[in-house]
Amino acid sequence: MVWLRRTTHYLFIVVVAVNSTLLTINAGDYIFYTDWAWTSFVVFSIAQSTMLVVGAIYYMLFTGVPGTATYYATIMTIYTWVAKGAWFALGYPMDFITVPVWIPSAMLLDLTYWATRRNKHAAIIIGGTLVGLSLPIFNMINLLLVRDPLEMAFKYPRPTLPPYMTPIEPQVGKFYSSPVALGSGAGAVLSVPIAALGAKLNTWTYRWMA
Numbered sequence: 001m002v003w004l005r006r007t008t009h010y011l012f013i014v015v016v017a018v019n020s021t022l023l024t025i026n027a028g029d030y031i032f033y034t035d036w037a038w039t040s041f042v043v044f045s046i047a048q049s050t051m052l053v054v055g056a057i058y059y060m061l062f063t064g065v066p067g068t069a070t071y072y073a074t075i076m077t078i079y080t081w082v083a084k085g086a087w088f089a090l091g092y093p094m095d096f097i098t099v100p101v102w103i104p105s106a107m108l109l110d111l112t113y114w115a116t117r118r119n120k121h122a123a124i125i126i127g128g129t130l131v132g133l134s135l136p137i138f139n140m141i142n143l144l145l146v147r148d149p150l151e152m153a154f155k156y157p158r159p160t161l162p163p164y165m166t167p168i169e170p171q172v173g174k175f176y177s178s179p180v181a182l183g184s185g186a187g188a189v190l191s192v193p194i195a196a197l198g199a200k201l202n203t204w205t206y207r208w209m210a
Contacts (some may be wrong), residue, residue, distance in 0.1 A: 041143075045136035045183030046190060048100055052076070053131045053191045054198040056106050057123060061202045066114035073106035098145075101138040105131045120199060128195035132187030140180045 055076075056069035077099060084097040109127040116122035 041136070041140070041179035042183045042186065045139065045179075046186050048102070048139070049105070049132045049135045049183075049187035049191045050194040052102050052105060052135065053109065053128050053195045054201075056109055056131075057127070057195045057198040058202050060110065060113060060123070061120060061199055064118060066110045066118070069106040069109040069113070070103060073102035076102055098142060101142045102135070104138050105135045108134055124195045124199055125192055128192040129188045131195075132189065132191035133184045136180050136183035136187060 052073060056072045059072045060066070060069045062068075080097075080099045084094070084099055087097055088094055108130040109123065112127035112130060113119070113123040116126070
C-alpha cells in the first residue's frame, strides 16, 4: 500500500498546484494587477496567502524536508509564467500579466520548519503567520514595477472579462488606509488555520490510505 499512498500524495500535490493557478486567475484575476490594480489588493492578498500555505505545508509535511514548500511555490510560478506566455502569444504585452511572488514567502515557511527542527505546530503557527504577513509586501513591490497598470488595463482589455469586472479607476483612499497593511494583517490571521487544514489533510490522507 506504500506505493498507493505515495501516488495519492503526489496526485494531490499536482491537483493543488494546478488549482492554485486557477484560483490565481479567479481571485480578482492574476491579471488583477492590470484589470483592477490597487482596488482588489486586499482580497487578492488573502486569497494568495491562504492558497499558498495550504498546499505548501501539505507538501512540506509529506516529505518532511525543508525546502519543499519553496519547490511547491516554484511549480505554481512556472504554471503562471506559462499562462503569461500564452497571453503574450495572443498579442498582449508582457506587462499585461504580472506573476505573483510566492517563492520568498514559501522560503520563510521552509526556514521556520528548519529552524524549529521540523516542528509541525511551529510551522503552522509561525510559518503561516510569516506567509500571510510577507506575501502582500512582496506582491506590492512586484506591482510597483508594472508599467502604468491602468493604462495597460484600458488599452488591452481582457476579451473574456465580464462587463461587471470592467477596469475602474482605483479609489484606494476611500476604501483602505493601506492595502498592504490590511492584506498582511488579514492574511496573517487567516493563513494559520488554513495551514492547520493543510497539515490535517496530510494526516487524513495517511489514514485513508492506511
